[in-house]
Amino acid sequence: MTRNSVPLHYQDATTLASLIATGSVSSRDVVEAHLNRVAEVNPKINAVVTLRADQALAAADDADRAVADGAELGPLHGVPFTVKDSLDTAGVPTQRGSKLFAGFTPAADATAVARIRAAGAILIAKTNLPEFSWWTETDNLVTGRTNNPWNLDRTPGGSSGGESAAIASGMSPFGIGSDVAISVRGPAALTGIVALKATHGRIPYTGHFPAVTSAWWHVGPMARTVRDVALGYSLLSGPDGVDGYAVHAKNAEAAIVPAAGRAVRVGWVSDTAFGPVDPEVTATVAAAAARLVDLGCVVERVQVPFLDGDDALSALMTLVSSALGPYLRALVGDRHGELFRTGAAAVAARDPSLTEVLAAQAKREALRSAFAEYFSTYEVLLCPVTPVTARPHGLSEHVVDGVTVSSTHVMAATSPFNLTGLPALSVPYALSSERLPIGVQLVSTWFDETTILRLGALLERKGGLDDHRPPVAARTAS
Template identity: 55%
Template sequence: MDSDLDIIYADATELAQLIRTGKVSPIRVVEAFLARIQRINPKLNAIVTVDADTALREAQAAEAAVRAGRTDLGPLHGVPFTVKDSIDTAGVPTQRGSPIFAGRIPTADATAVARMKAAGAILLAKTNLPEFSLATDSDSPLTGRTNNPWDLRRTPGGSSGGEAAAIAAGLSPLGLGTDLAISVRGPAAHAGIVALKPTLGRIPMTGVWPRAPRRFWHVGPMARTVRDVALAYAVLAGPDGKDGFSSVTPSTSARTSSSSSTAITGVDRLLRVGWLVEPGFGPVDSEVAATVEKAAQALQRTGRVAVARVRIPALEEENALDVFMRLLVNEVQPVLREATAGQPDDKIFAVARGLLQRPATPTDEYVRAEQAAERLRDGFAAYFQHYDALLCPVLPISGYEHAAKQLRINQNEVPVSHVMSATVPLNVTGLPGLSMRFGTSSEGMPINVQIVGSWYAESTVLHVASLLEGVSAVKGLFPKL
């Protein structure tokens, strides 16, 4: 590689190949990203902790292994990665975006981090998040606010906003985030990168906080290309014997070669993909709606996919966001009370205070919410009897400014919580969904689309995403910083 920018602009899959074949040194790769962080991060505040000394030592060891001709190199040997600061990293601060946990240093890696390291990846840094991962803007009373690399006045979303901003800006090729309602897919859309929320339990949540409500939480890989997300997913997926929701071993490959749909999905026929904007997700900006439709048309033109406009009645009959909030309050309040007990107000940020002050959901209403969640699952199950995947929005609007309380969408004023309306149904039901860029707004902000699959059908989701990436006019774009 001729310059550090060649390294920065390469994806993780390419870097792994170059390192494995001795064409580039992992030391040079790590040094290039450290230099990029030093130069760019002051504008973004995406990175909150850099573990430079350890990363360089591990890069030296990785280079020695290549020179020694080792044949047991992992698929990510020598490739740097970053991690959201709610995911435990042994010996490296994991502060959860809260003054309560300032200086906290775990003694063990989360399962997802341990698996990345076992695959040869090198931990480079930790990334910013809102307090306790419980907001859609990555602003923390401990580590400050992260800016969107496409427009510093705008949010990169939350709660994995630091991770999304870092990857989009070339501070990292690959990373780990978590998703409770939107938190890898939404930030990916704000920043124009790729992120996968897998089926509930596919990737263990061991070593991630908060654990409740764990039935909605997911760990997900984030990167700039579909193949990188697929590679990371293949490394991360599978039970660890500690997370009770993680009990199914992936039975199909996470490869994304588009040479054969049979190789990826096990189906020797055209894939059937429905696309949906409205109704079901509430108001959606016209530019976002047009991007989803263009993505559907692009899939149709590949000759590998049969596309149809669809409706999912359950999404129209049940408000998934309302269902989620009614269930969330009762499950997260005990965790927050324990974490904040005896703490002064200046150590508890507004989001946590708001959740603690919100009235608990009465038992009968809670049961009705549970039943509504079951109806949503049934509705998606019926849909996937006829279709292999669903194409829909991620965000109802492209990037907006920090600390927004209301959004204007097609002459409608909606609360900012509406940004979760197209993502939270997958957390309530446990379905896998991938966020990837396919357009650009009139203001120059990324517009992502979401590809949804049936339970445990990540291979299909990744295959459809790979097909779409192959015909995308916006792949490989970097913000100018």
């Protein structure tokens, strides 16, 4: 325990780095606390799939010697972190949730992993994901199903569901996930943590599987506090000389930025753009909008008829699957029997026609233009992350506000920002009547991550989610 009675495994990464740098605690103490937490709760949650206990403790001892020697320390010196198992880690298995890659061990780190290590952080574990990162729940044939620490019978989402569950339950203070339609923001919202999908190309994708879909994927930081996500973003962003989309200078700014001293203009929307949306989720977005008014922002409810979530999702999936499908079929070959149901569905999916691909591209360009116009009036769009809270595992349909929808509807409020490459932040805000987290999403114009991170820090957990520690139920999930 630390002086403020919060256990080490629930201190945020920024605090831990400060405690280690000042000698208030040792890196070994911090790493041991997190390893003990993994031993305590991972059997129930199954978020961690590869643990590096001995290596992490040895690295912690090295970190403590550096502190004692007065060496120059990185901003995350001695702090443990975790990584979604779709990102390469040198000498550490990267199994991608698939039997096709069981035991696969890369020779080099993904760029994002290398940058967090260079900041002094210590990799303690890899975390679970759906096969090929291709679903909104976290389950596969190699490492099994991950449960939500708020209710073990509910999903933590996907595809970064293992990462979100590990962070939410105190197994890790900071992690790296990835997002093609929902995959850092949705899991963050369902488990009560923070995640950022930055402008496409801000953070290099190098070393993430599959490389063929780099035009749409985003690598992003995940943590329990906005300040940790902001720190992670500052370390992860910038070109690496490999990713052809990560070509913008680290300090690149939006074409139009809010004038100094002027109130930030925020439009908010929920069910009219992404419906159906659970009334509790809409009420949470409305409450966050009201809080922004109290904080001095100019806020109004807006109509955004160009935002048809299912339309955007359909276009995005058409574009991604046009590249992913042929790639996976060549990769799988005659090993179809080794695939999980979601991986098998991705392989079996019909390739979109040229007409469908061109229509999806046209939708993308129209949506980008519509957002360019929107952000000439407003700096921020406030909206839901997911239309529902964490659902039971394995549902093919959801009933949302009395309407039956496909399980893919969970991506309605996130996919437009992947299709257009806009930055979007998932912020934990409130608890539902079932005591499940509800998050809100802040979206800004391209390259203006600063504004949404600043507003996110003002909003986080101000709507009733005052404790970021889930119950991690003692019972075993059914």
